[in-house]
Amino acid sequence: MLRNKCFRLLLLLLPAFSWAQQTTEYPNDYLSPEFHAGRRTAFREMMPNNSVGVFFASQVRVRNNDVDYQYAQSKNFYYFTGLEEPNALLLLFKQPVTILGATGTEFIFVQNRDPQRELWTGKILGAEGVKNKYKIANVFTNDKFTANTFDFNTVDSVLTAFRGEDIFSKYKRSPDPLSRMAGIVDSLIILHNKPIAARTTNVILTSLRGIKQPEEIALLEKAAKMSCEGHNDVIRAIKPGMTEYQAQAIMEYHFKKNGSEYPGYPSINGSSENACVLHYITNLRLMKDGDLLLSDCAAEYHGYTADVTRTIPVNGKFTPEQKIIYELVLEAQDSGIAACKPGNPYNGVDAAARRVINRGLIKLGIAANEQEARQYFPHGTSHHLGLDVHDMGATGPRPLQEGMFLTVEPGIYIPPGSKCDKKWWSIGVRIEDDILITKDGNRNLSASSPRTVAEIEKMAKQKSIFDK
Numbered sequence: 001m002l003r004n005k006c007f008r009l010l011l012l013l014l015p016a017f018s019w020a021q022q023t024t025e026y027p028n029d030y031l032s033p034e035f036h037a038g039r040r041t042a043f044r045e046m047m048p049n050n051s052v053g054v055f056f057a058s059q060v061r062v063r064n065n066d067v068d069y070q071y072a073q074s075k076n077f078y079y080f081t082g083l084e085e086p087n088a089l090l091l092l093f094k095q096p097v098t099i100l101g102a103t104g105t106e107f108i109f110v111q112n113r114d115p116q117r118e119l120w121t122g123k124i125l126g127a128e129g130v131k132n133k134y135k136i137a138n139v140f141t142n143d144k145f146t147a148n149t150f151d152f153n154t155v156d157s158v159l160t161a162f163r164g165e166d167i168f169s170k171y172k173r174s175p176d177p178l179s180r181m182a183g184i185v186d187s188l189i190i191l192h193n194k195p196i197a198a199r200t201t202n203v204i205l206t207s208l209r210g211i212k213q214p215e216e217i218a219l220l221e222k223a224a225k226m227s228c229e230g231h232n233d234v235i236r237a238i239k240p241g242m243t244e245y246q247a248q249a250i251m252e253y254h255f256k257k258n259g260s261e262y263p264g265y266p267s268i269n270g271s272s273e274n275a276c277v278l279h280y281i282t283n284l285r286l287m288k289d290g291d292l293l294l295s296d297c298a299a300e301y302h303g304y305t306a307d308v309t310r311t312i313p314v315n316g317k318f319t320p321e322q323k324i325i326y327e328l329v330l331e332a333q334d335s336g337i338a339a340c341k342p343g344n345p346y347n348g349v350d351a352a353a354r355r356v357i358n359r360g361l362i363k364l365g366i367a368a369n370e371q372e373a374r375q376y377f378p379h380g381t382s383h384h385l386g387l388d389v390h391d392m393g394a395t396g397p398r399p400l401q402e403g404m405f406l407t408v409e410p411g412i413y414i415p416p417g418s419k420c421d422k423k424w425w426s427i428g429v430r431i432e433d434d435i436l437i438t439k440d441g442n443r444n445l446s447a448s449s450p451r452t453v454a455e456i457e458k459m460a461k462q463k464s465i466f467d468k
């Protein structure tokens with residue numbers, strides 16, 4: 001009896017324990033000002049002589065009427081500053097220049113404080129606040145940025161992340177301070193006939209953002225961990241009669257519970273034939289006995305996102321056909337992960353996974369040849385992962401390096417009507433994990449969610465926190 005009471009007490013305490021993670025009033029595990037300063041220095045070291053790097057904050061986007069979309073900072077701007085406010089411009093110079101009486105290589109123009117706006121949407125840092133919080137030396141308010149702010153003739157080229165004919169045109173349409181500053185930069189580029197080195201910018205950013213620093217890895221580990229927690233609870237909770245959006249709700253509950261600001265990309269929850277739509281985000285179907293659910297969902301944490309896919313049987317047990325396809329994808333994924341080693345080519349991961357799937361689909365009589373097999377595995381096996389879910393990083397035959405972080409996500413999708421035996425129809429399987437390239441090989445940051453048939457079926461028998 002006492003044991004029973006203790007057990008009940010323990011059960012009562014367990015949820016409380018799982019909530020108690022944050023001990024400070026607000027999260028305090030953001031990237032440090034030193035991290036951002038280090039990234040700016042690394043960028044400057046790779047800049048050509050007499051160039052200026054121009055990075056704008058993202059614009060606020062209207063959702064409808066006077067409601068905006070939740071603000072999402074430009075990832076390059078965030079990488080270099082940490083600032084999550086709009087209407088800001090960062091200028092990085094290779095050589096020191098003097099701007100508004102201050103000499104240096106880094107200048108940031110930020111939005112002014114505004115009591116009326118702050119009443120509605122909260123504190124704006126202003127120049128002083130940005131200086132104190134992010135330790136950037138030369139901070140000015142954006143109204144100080146005019147065509148005369150610096151002598152444009154001192155630079156030979158402009159490094160910016162945009163490509164295209166009129167790189168700033170997307171800003172020019174709106175009347176906000178950001179658009180005003182973008183318009184000025186654009187006019188100066190045209191007036192002084194300076195080349196825009198978009199390709200160079202991209203090469204530098206790819207090499208920097210493609211190798212994750214320890215502080216970034218710490219955030220990615222957290223994002224991956226909470227993503228796995230969500231996947232595991234969906235494995236436990238799922239049953240026939242549940243909808244795709246209810247599975248999504250269970251998943252995203254765990255992200256939010258752990259402090260994730262939002263999912264890193266729209267959650268994909270496709271059951272039965274919907275699993276064969278690669279980015280199915282409608283998530284409305286009622287799931288039935290015998291279906292598979294492909295759930296490709298992950299949390300973003302302080303700007304960094306995981307990207308995890310699990311494919312699970314709705315009733316807790318794979319059918320023989322589902323198991324065959326699932327285990328083929330799993331074997332392909334294992335081969336892909338085994339190819340994740342420093343020095344191996346990036347595209348060797350896809351080659352390793354695809355080899356397994358091609359061979360398997362031909363052996364099963366689902367595809368007649370490799371070309372036909374491609375229809376059932378129509379996407380690449382990997383992408384870099386970090387600030388963006390499809391992040392910047394070296395691809396193609398270039399070698400993997402320690403600190404790279406990439407997905408390994410082979411899949412097989414057999415929609416109804418496919419040119420194969422009907423018994424395979426409506427099977428869609430993708431398995432996706434987040435692999436950090438280490439000095440000697442790799443580490444799977446999403447390993448805390450099971451991948452094998454036996455482990456998934458075992459977990460499916462456990463109780464979810466949503467089971468009464």
Ligand code: GLY
Nearest residue numbers: 265296307308389
């Ligand atoms: N998780 C979505 C994708 O990788 O495209």
Ligand code: MN
Nearest residue numbers: 307407409432
């Ligand atoms: Mn992915």
